[in-house]
Structures are given as C-alpha cells and as structure tokens.
Amino acid sequence: MPPADRPPIRVVIADDERVVRDGLRLMLETQPDLLVTGTAADGDHALRLTTDLRPDVLMLDVRMPSHDGLWVLTRLAERGMLTDIRVLMLTTFDMDEYIDEALAGGASGFLLKSASYEDITAAVRATAAGDGALSPSVAGRLIRGYGAWRKADRVDPADLERIAPLTDRERDVLTLIGEGLSNAEIATRLVVSEHTVKSHVSRLLAKTGCRDRAQAAVLARRVTR
Template identity: 70%
Template structure:
C-alpha cells in the first residue's frame, strides 16, 4: 500500500497581486506543493506564518509595512525561522539587489529572481523545504564574487574564527561550497562523495558552528574568507 507524503505548504508574500497569483498558479500545478496563504505586506506575512506555520515562505525583499529583512527578524524573534520552522526563499527583481547579503545573513535560505523560469521556481521551493536553500544562477554569481572579494579585503572576525575551530578539513570544504550556493547533490559531485555523506557533514557543521540553517552557514562561510 502506497504511503501518502505530506505536501509542502507555502505562503507567498509580495505586494504585487499579479506576482502572487502567478507564483500560486505555478506552484499549484504540482501535487507535492500547496499554497496555503498570500500576503501583501510584511505584517501580514508574519501573521500568516504565526497562524499557518508554512514549510516555506516566498518573501519579497521590498514590501510596504515591513520589508523582507524586517520579516526575517520578526520570524527569528518568534523562533519560527529555519530548522523545524519556516524556511524563507526571498524574491527579488534584480540580481544585484543590495539586500541579498543582509537577508542571507539574517537567515534567508536563498534568493529567487522574479524572472526565474517555471522549473527554477519549483526546484527552488523544493530545495528550500529540504533545507538545501536555493540561489538563482545570477544571484549565486554575485554572492560568489562578493565572497571572493571579501577574502582579499577583510580579516577573519575573531568570533567567526572561534566557531570554525572544531570543524574537520572536510567539513570546512563543505562549508565553503555551501557558501558558494551549492546544494547537497552539487557538493557531492564536486567532492566525489555520496549525497548522504554531504548531508551528514552539513548536519555536523551546523551543530558545531551554531548556525540555524544553510543560510546562516553560507553567510558564515563568506565572512570567514576561506578560514
């Protein structure tokens, strides 16, 4: 007898009704995804997350009555962000959005361009629900470029360095690749190991560094400049 799997619940928060409706139509074509709510501003997004506890929040960076960064802070304060709570996939119009680094550092699991393809939207939501996080290719390029630039220009913060002391060499390699925006399968291919092994490394490095999720781990990796 087949076992029914729970659907991934999603709340869409964007101040443009046409964007919310377009994303809803894309997601609801899939049996494993369920749109459970829509919000037009930051306060409404927080309220829906408190009431519905969705698996994923698709969150516009720029919204009235509390932008995406504010929403991340509110969810973190309420202990609803990441882990067993709601994982957040940010929405942005431009790959050079000035809020990308701040949002990832605040706990967002990834960034999705509003111009992303149908397939990118679906894979991004599923990856975020799994805890892998997701970055649109052009956003990933910007993040990597910023990471490389920071390695050449900034010393490692002492508190960040202390969080990395207990990592093994392989865990540090995995962390660096997480910082580049790679998912578990991509990291496994890069390191020539199994995806299960990568998941184990990620779980251990999250525990050792005190990172809540991959978004925070990615931010730590970028700040650490290759430790």
C-alpha cells in the first residue's frame, strides 16, 4: 500500500456494459489507493472524458459502440496523451489481432475480464507505475506469435540498435520480461534482489526507449532468440 500522503491512482473506466462498469467501480473503490473519477459507455465518451479528466489509468474495453477501444487508443496517441495516461485494455476477447494492435498502439497492458479481483487491482497499480500488465493467456499468445515470427529470421535492424546499449544482465532481464515474468520472479530466476531487478528494468527502458514494461515485452519477443 502506498504512503498515506500519496494521492490515489485516478482511474477512468470505459465499457459498454453497465454491469461491468459498475462492478469494476465498486471493486476498485474498495481500495484506498484507487479512485474512479469517471465512467464511459462508448468510444466517443471515453475519449472526451479521458481528455477532460486526465486520469492516471484508463481501463478501456476493446469492443464498444460508436468507436471501439482501439480507435480511442489511436486518438490518444495522436494527441500525445499516452505519455501521462496509461491504458489498460480490459476485454472479454483475447484474439491475436487485438493484442498486437493494442500493444503496438501504446497500451500498457491487456487483461481479460475473467481475471480475478486481485489480478485486476494489481494490474491497475502496475499499469499506473509503468510496469504494465499482461494476463497469462495474453502472454502465452505473444510467446507463440513472436516465436513463429522469430523463426522466420525477420529481426528488424532498428530493434537490434535499440538493444545494443544494454549490458548482458539487462538483456537477461529483458528476455525474462518477454517471457511474462514479474520482477519478483525475475529476481528468483537470476538470484538477485527485487530492488536490483527494478533498477535493471528502469535502465533498460531508458536505453531502449520503451515507455513501459508492455512495450519492453514486445521488443523482447522481436529480438530474443
């Protein structure tokens, strides 16, 4: 739990189903460090609300009326708002094209609505902190998809340039991020402290230009063999 003097994480929820919006709001507001500042039922409202309220995290459904969540994500990216606002895609669907487009478009995480209460609240906190969040099934799809991509030997030279400044240990950490491991799991695997892992993650994000952990995971899929 964050210190008492730290402001709560401000969240906007965008989902076309009222029962989902209300359920998520009630769930998040049981936590003293999370504050839902608004909800939206369609893409147009989600974009307006996010632009006006500037939340820390936007929980964004993929399929919504008027415009879907991917359209909202694109508009936020065009306006340069993803620097300050983290987007956590929350959806019933885990189809490959949605995962790829969402993460490539700047989403910081992708979580299924079937996730547990604990996983959802933890994902919001992780997303706000810049760590990103991927449900296990999404991480598995990324592993399979980028595994096939790598076998075709199509590594982009630009991606290789991005990882060139990394130390050997930072590359190890990047690889494990790509496998979907948390900082605690990486620390166990590498037999180091979790604080050390966090330092490595911060440095590799800065060196590679990845905005958050989700983008680092995508980069890892592309370059790790």
